[in-house]
Amino acid sequence: MSGTLLDVDDLRVDFPTRTGLIQAVRGVSFSLGRERLGIVGESGSGKSQTGRAIMGLTPPQARVSAKKLALDGIDLLAMPARQRRALRGKRIAMILQDPKYSLDPVMSIGRQIVETLRTHEKVSKAEARERALAMLEAVQIRDPARVFDLHPHEVSGGMGQRAMIAMMLIAGPELMIADEPTSALDVTVQLDVLGILDRLVSERGMGLIFISHDLRLVASFCDRVIVMYAGKVVEQLKASELRDAQHPYTRGLLNCMPRIGYERHPLPVLDRKPEWAA
Amino acid sequence: MTPAISIDGLEVAFDRFRALKGVSLEVKSGESFGLVGESGSGKSTLLKAIAGLVPAKSGSITVNGKTLGARRDKAFYREVQMVFQDPYGSLHPRQTVDRLLQEPLAIHGFADGEQRIQRALDEVGLGNGFRFRYAHQLSGGQRQRVAIARALILEPSILLLDEPTSALDASVQAEVLNLLEEVRRRRKLTFLMVSHDLAIITHMCERLMVMQNGEAVENLTASQLIGHRVEKDYTRNLLRASEGFVRTA
Numbered sequence: 266m267s268g269t270l271l272d273v274d275d276l277r278v279d280f281p282t283r284t285g286l287i288q289a290v291r292g293v294s295f296s297l298g299r300e301r302l303g304i305v306g307e308s309g310s311g312k313s314q315t316g317r318a319i320m321g322l323t324p325p326q327a328r329v330s331a332k333k334l335a336l337d338g339i340d341l342l343a344m345p346a347r348q349r350r351a352l353r354g355k356r357i358a359m360i361l362q363d364p365k366y367s368l369d370p371v372m373s374i375g376r377q378i379v380e381t382l383r384t385h386e387k388v389s390k391a392e393a394r395e396r397a398l399a400m401l402e403a404v405q406i407r408d409p410a411r412v413f414d415l416h417p418h419e420v421s422g423g424m425g426q427r428a429m430i431a432m433m434l435i436a437g438p439e440l441m442i443a444d445e446p447t448s449a450l451d452v453t454v455q456l457d458v459l460g461i462l463d464r465l466v467s468e469r470g471m472g473l474i475f476i477s478h479d480l481r482l483v484a485s486f487c488d489r490v491i492v493m494y495a496g497k498v499v500e501q502l503k504a505s506e507l508r509d510a511q512h513p514y515t516r517g518l519l520n521c522m523p524r525i526g527y528e529r530h531p532l533p534v535l536d537r538k539p540e541w542a543a
Numbered sequence: 544m545t546p547a548i549s550i551d552g553l554e555v556a557f558d559r560f561r562a563l564k565g566v567s568l569e570v571k572s573g574e575s576f577g578l579v580g581e582s583g584s585g586k587s588t589l590l591k592a593i594a595g596l597v598p599a600k601s602g603s604i605t606v607n608g609k610t611l612g613a614r615r616d617k618a619f620y621r622e623v624q625m626v627f628q629d630p631y632g633s634l635h636p637r638q639t640v641d642r643l644l645q646e647p648l649a650i651h652g653f654a655d656g657e658q659r660i661q662r663a664l665d666e667v668g669l670g671n672g673f674r675f676r677y678a679h680q681l682s683g684g685q686r687q688r689v690a691i692a693r694a695l696i697l698e699p700s701i702l703l704l705d706e707p708t709s710a711l712d713a714s715v716q717a718e719v720l721n722l723l724e725e726v727r728r729r730r731k732l733t734f735l736m737v738s739h740d741l742a743i744i745t746h747m748c749e750r751l752m753v754m755q756n757g758e759a760v761e762n763l764t765a766s767q768l769i770g771h772r773v774e775k776d777y778t779r780n781l782l783r784a785s786e787g788f789v790r791t792a
Binding site for chain 1: 581582683712713714715716717718720721724725739740741742743745746747768769780781782784785786787788789790
């Protein structure tokens with residue numbers, strides 16, 4: 266690992282509501298090199314809001330604060346919105362869960378990729394098309410020229426997700442945030458897409474934040490795992506050491522999933538302790 | 544003993560698309576049977592065809608010895624109830640839990656609604672406190688419990704379960720699966736359960752059928768699947784995929 270790419274210290278995301286302040290993220294700290302980091306937690310744990318805050322996509326009514334939130338030494342929070350926008354897509358990219366909702370339905374896949382590229386780099390239309398086609402090929406789409414002209418509704422979920430990966434990688438970001446990138450896909454397609462993501466991330470030496478509710482999937486894919494509960498990090502560990510997890514929440518999460526070949530009736534359930542959220 | 548569900552050569556078509564291409568299946572009474580497959584394999588369509596939610600083009604469906612026609616009568620729904628995947632979409636947003644549970648009772652003319660609602664809520668672990676809440680005031684797991692209570696309130700003998708936990712967090716999934724096992728044991732129910740997750744199917748079911756593109760790939764017992772004693776490559780691929788990501792380098 267060559268140095269720190271992203272530095273997060275005491276990140277907080279608060280949502281003021283009519284019934285009081287909702288603290289979605291409560292003091293999350295970690296640093297990321299050129300590695301694969303998994304953030305795991307259940308719904309409402311703040312894992313997605315953590316990713317969105319790094320990306321700068323927190324809804325306007327929310328308040329983001331941190332002692333430090335820096336990409337490659339540049340303070341992200343002090344930066345004017347304009348500059349932050351230029352960074353988004355160029356140096357930090359994000360893959361979302363469902364290609365059905367996160368691709369533009371009225372624009373062909375090729376045009377969307379070209380648009381991303383031409384927003385961030387000065388390239389001719391012809392060159393942009395060439396690079397988009399090459400990128401589609403890199404995500405293992407068999408007939409890039411055909412897919413280039415298709416609209417999102419004309420492709421399968423797995424193909425749409427590959428197109429989204431292509432779009433996110435075309436400007437050559439250093440940090441990729443993937444928020445449940447494969448949850449909407451079938452298991453076998455899921456592995457294909459993860460394989461592509463894995464290869465591209467390691468070839469390009471990018472940092473990856475992989476956000477998921479699936480602890481086992483994350484452990485098999487990432488180098489390091491952060492486990493979140495109620496807006497806080499309850500445990501940080503190497504993916505290979507997941508079996509030796511200390512925190513009862515992590516252990517409970519691992520235990521409560523049915524596994525092929527391990528008969529347990531009834532399944533152990535999580536006994537949530539209030540002190541976990543303290 | 545007559546099988547709970549017996550299906551022979553069932554075809555379902557949506558315009559020119561053949562969603563089920565002649566599927567046959569037999570579920571014994573009191574058994575828990577799983578249907579596994581990827582999206583588009585026809586597993587949910589099979590459940591819907593049994594429930595009468597999609598019309599069958601040909602083939603026959605027999606439930607508890609009675610061959611079904613194109614329409615389902617009231618007696619059928621007292622025997623067969625269904626729990627759907629999405630707990631957010633399957634409960635009426637403007638009805639209280641009480642009102643939701645009263646509807647099947649009113650349709651079937653039950654007089655002792657009061658006790659039945661209380662018993663059903665107790666059975667799914669919700670209690671009377673939830674009776675006058677709306678769906679949006681409940682968590683996903685609580686909603687799925689209400690959906691299960693609604694299915695159980697008519698005391699059916701067969702439950703059709705369409706991915707009942709795939710929209711839930713892992714810990715909540717465990718609770719709902721435990722609840723389903725418990726009510727099955729207590730009421731000696733027959734389950735026909737659809738899931739894309741092999742681990743859930745092997746946990747819940749004794750036998751299963753793997754489906755692909757509207758056809759049956761193979762029939763297995765849970766222990767055959769656990770022991771990797773499978774015949775078809777498709778099933779083997781599914782098994783491998785369910786073990787998580789393996790880096791090829």
